[in-house]
Amino acid sequence: MEFMDSLDGQPSSDVLPVLWTTFEPFNVDCFSCGRSLEFLWGMDHTDGPDMLQQCIQYFNEGHSYAVIVDMMSTLHGVHISLRSLKTKLNEAGLYHRKDYSSTNAITRAIRLELRGPGQLFGYRTMWQVLKQKYNLRVRRDQVMNLLRELNHQGCERRARRRFIRRTYHSMGPNYMCHADGYDKLKPFGLALSGCIDGFSRKVLWLACGSTNNDPSVIAHYFLSCVRNLGVIPMRLRTDCGTENGTMAAIQCTLRHHHNDHYSGASSHMYGSSTNNQRIESWWSIFRKGRAQFWMELFADLKDAGYFNGSHEHQCLLRFCFGDVRLWNSHRIRPSRTASCPGGVPNELYYLPHRFGSRDCGFKIELAELNAFPEARLTRAPCGDTNMQEYLDLAMESNHLQKPEYWQSATELYLKLKEIAQL
Incomplete structure (x- = not known):
């Protein structure tokens, strides 16, 4: 052939470019030895710094040589042989099994x-x-x-292979109180608001009313709790709901003249509901131990046609809710994810010295509490003053008694519903 060198039978250098433009790269073989010239094609097209850097990047990512060749062909349209790739990487000082770093x-x-x-x-x-x-x-x-x-x-x-939880720390009773609302019973007209002490897990208040979204109502619950305890907590934690704004302002106002690290505005902490762990954890226990029963009972009344979700029917149901005194007498077992001791909430709250702790609350005077208008807030238990007067009169005229158990509460509900013709 005219393009073969007569001395050694190899293609001359001035004819190689013709090969790349004339033949397909995968079909070109050496005319002397029959070796595939694909590796020459790959070397010719990967001399650029961009393609070399791409190969180095794939090499540093831990891919094998065969995978790098396949990725260069599939993702970049660059056909390179395995031997050519190794040569290029070796020239760059990259090896899989030698020249390790110090x-x-x-x-x-x-x-x-x-x-x-x-x-x-x-x-x-x-x-x-x-x-x-x-x-x-x-x-x-x-x-x-x-x-x-x-x-x-x-x-x-x-x-x-275990999830590591963060440890909850509390210095003692009234160090951190957690407040939140509970809406699972709202379809039946029962809006709950609660607060729990982080150290003792004592429920400081659990109130049932017509709403838990009114800032004045939540502030009234807070002031009533502080008045009954005679102390204000060192810190108060709530979510970012607007109903907590007045309560947060009262907490910061009552703590502004103290000299500790968390006095004033630092005495209240906003946070997400998922991070307000103490009260959220208690709501879960409350759901399993109390609320689920009431939800099923009220759903049965609804299915039987005795409850239609109206304002009057919701008012009738609000007195059917039980108290939480049993929880504060319940014994809590020690937890590995909290620095707080186990025991009975009332004992932990009132006798912290028995557990190597102290009361972190601050004494409060009644005159300070009476300065807030929410302290004098009064609301009808059922949420409607006119409805409350009518129910009290109906119970008095028919010689009915306040319910003590869920059976008597259900009977009273049906009886008052019949008297009121609702």
């Missing part, structure tokens, strides 16, 4: 990662981070051994 450099990088979220990494993730972020060449078993030495506690936690 132990000191690897140790410094691991220590740097352990200061942040890297303390949660296992050795496989840390191995990838060292290669991609720090461009280090390191064996995976070496990373495993170094992590076991530098982060022994983290390795033990991951080996247990």
